[in-house]
Amino acid sequence: MDTHETNGGGLRSEMRIARSALEGIRRDLFTDPFAFRPLPPLGGRGRYTRWLPHAAVVMLTNLVMLGSLAYEPSPAGVLLALFVGAPLLMTLFRPVGAWWLSMGSLFVTGVVTGAAPWTPTGLVSHMAVMVIVTIRTRPRMAAWMWLLTAACGVFLGILRGSGYDTGTLELTVMAGMVLVAVAAVRGLTESRQQVAAQAAVTEEERSRRTVLEERTTIARELHDVVAHHMSVVAIQAEAAPYRVQDTPPELAAAFQTIRENAVAALTELRRVLGVVRSENPDAFADPEAPQPTLAALPALIENVRSAGLAVEHVTTGAVRPLPQGVELSAYRIVQEALSNVLRHAPGAHARVEVSYVLGGLGLRVVNGRPDRLAKPSPGAGHGVLGMRERVGMLGGGMTAQATDDGGYEVAAFLPVGAPGEAAA
Structure with missing residues (x-):
């Protein structure tokens, strides 16, 4: 009974992992893959250096297309050059859609034309597309693209027969090493950025806490200053009627009102001070001592x-x-x-x-x-x-x-x- 429950729990865990993986593939590769996501320029750089990534992609696209034309100098070679160049250029605006376009060119090359799906220039183009997409999206995208690319190569090999060399093994090994390195660098960069952002937030919160603590200290000290003056007002208001003979009732009532207001203000001050000092009652060793001047x-x-x-x-x-x-x-x-x-x-x-x-x-x-x-x-x-x-x-x-x-x-x-x- 226990073994059956253990096996059932393990099976459910594996099913949850599989569902999570499928959900990740659906969200990363199938949810609005052709969304417009332009590559932003580099921040904080010169007027022209900000566009270096864009210029590098355009230059690589031109080199791949020229190499494809040199590999197949024919009208079909022109079409092949477009197939390998368009996905690269598309990574600047729609990275996930560029990868799907590159995958589609594999079928056009490997199924329709009957040629090897990965020509030398096609291999470079597809590898570059996967690297750029990994850099522009998230590291786990590298795993999805690597798995689906390998599955596509295996499918083409089965479709075309055992004598058809797709070069899947070479591409899989090379892509795996490159994508792991790129994903690792991307993950390390993101971790450093998160640590720097967290450090900045921590420093800001620390500064705010310091300001609040200082304001609390100022409030405590000002209480003693104001309380002293209010006490003097209350005492003088109480003693004033006895310094004048035959004090008019109206004047005595006015002094009484002044004294009552001063005592009420002192009471409120002590109440506020109690709230301020409640979190740190030992802030002052001698709270009754006069404040320094x-x-x-x-x-x-x-x-x-x-x-x-x-x-x-x-x-x-x-x-x-x-x-x-x-x-x-x-x-x-x-x-x-x-x-x-x-x-x-x-x-x-x-x-x-x-x-x-x-x-x-x-x-x-x-x-x-x-x-x-x-x-x-x-x-x-x-x-x-x-x-x-x-x-x-x-x-x-x-x-x-x-x-x-x-x-x-x-x-x-x-x-x-x-x-x-x-x-x-």
């Missing part, structure tokens, strides 16, 4: 110096208080730029310039040429994305590029409103 830059630079990086810090312009979001973003930009120097330019000298100018804050972090090779870093270039996100959020501008001496420079400008607005 430009006043913390000297400590940051000293920390980087202790890691072995020579850093020069220069501040120009009149130092003045800036909005907390601007100072936080400036600090993070300098921090990320120095981290990039540590990762990608070991042994280089760095310079940090902070410029307080009219209308904003200028930042410049530049480093020289490294004195040794840097270790591979999987996040190369993604820190720049985060810096661009911060600058773009504030409506500023930023450049990040290599310098002429082999170093790297990050320059950013963060716009700031009027002094009174900044103090507020």
